[in-house]
Amino acid sequence: MRVLFRTDGVSVFQSAIFLTTSTVLHSAASVVVIDPTWLPDEVMAIRRYVEGIGQGKEWYVLLTHSDYDHILGWQAFPEARVIASASLAHSPHKKRILKQVKQWDADNYVQRPWPVEWPRVDVMVEFDAQHMVLDEEMSLRFWLTPGHNPDGIMVFAERQQTLIVGDYLSDVEFPFIDYSYLLYEDALKKMELAIDTFGVNVLVPGHGHVAFWPQDMCNRLRESWEYLDALWAHVAGRKSFDEAWLWSRYPFAANQVAQHLANIRRAEAEIDWQGRWLAISE
Numbered sequence: 001m002r003v004l005f006r007t008d009g010v011s012v013f014q015s016a017i018f019l020t021t022s023t024v025l026h027s028a029a030s031v032v033v034i035d036p037t038w039l040p041d042e043v044m045a046i047r048r049y050v051e052g053i054g055q056g057k058e059w060y061v062l063l064t065h066s067d068y069d070h071i072l073g074w075q076a077f078p079e080a081r082v083i084a085s086a087s088l089a090h091s092p093h094k095k096r097i098l099k100q101v102k103q104w105d106a107d108n109y110v111q112r113p114w115p116v117e118w119p120r121v122d123v124m125v126e127f128d129a130q131h132m133v134l135d136e137e138m139s140l141r142f143w144l145t146p147g148h149n150p151d152g153i154m155v156f157a158e159r160q161q162t163l164i165v166g167d168y169l170s171d172v173e174f175p176f177i178d179y180s181y182l183l184y185e186d187a188l189k190k191m192e193l194a195i196d197t198f199g200v201n202v203l204v205p206g207h208g209h210v211a212f213w214p215q216d217m218c219n220r221l222r223e224s225w226e227y228l229d230a231l232w233a234h235v236a237g238r239k240s241f242d243e244a245w246l247w248s249r250y251p252f253a254a255n256q257v258a259q260h261l262a263n264i265r266r267a268e269a270e271i272d273w274q275g276r277w278l279a280i281s282e
């Protein structure tokens, strides 16, 4: 499995599938595995790494959100306690999402050596700026970030100065708005605040590559805002969306064009033709 980045306390792995990232944070007493994913061999490589560094430590699996690509590997760590949002724990979409995992595995002849089940959440994230101190060197700060999907969270590892945002601020994906345009904006504002305030050294998106430089982080924020603004202008009838501009930035148009169209439909459901917000419909 490809390792994008490694220091004493942080390792970021990248799957060959959808460039999905999995992060391992560790201290003298704790190991936190974030969104361990895709192929069984890839997840087992992460597990072997955790076995190497994690002897005698407390293990945690942290799930940034419930999209099927992020929850399919947690059971490779049955001894870990699971951290996720309360909305993930109580998701009304459990059946549909587990079916997506099973369908993907069947389509690709993938057999997982662990059962595919809904995460059993042991520690719940319920409000913004929630603080979780796992040990002296591992303190985590959480924010709720629904928008991409209904149950997202982002986490800042304070000692490691690492911000893990789930499916936001990617360099290979424009905003995927699968839940709410308005909430997506709120989530971006929280990320902006965290980046401005906390001295983030490492920004890890759910897909793509890690950002290290403040300028790179700012560019990703700006690109997300530009996309949302262009979408709003399009839906409000002010300026039609410049797709050539979009596909000059993002490399996987053949796959992502459907997502762009879905974003337009989502925005249409939330914004009227004069650009005013409508009540959110789920």
Ligand SMILES: [Zn+2]
Binding pocket: 067, 069, 070, 167, 206, 207
């Ligand atoms: Zn994802």
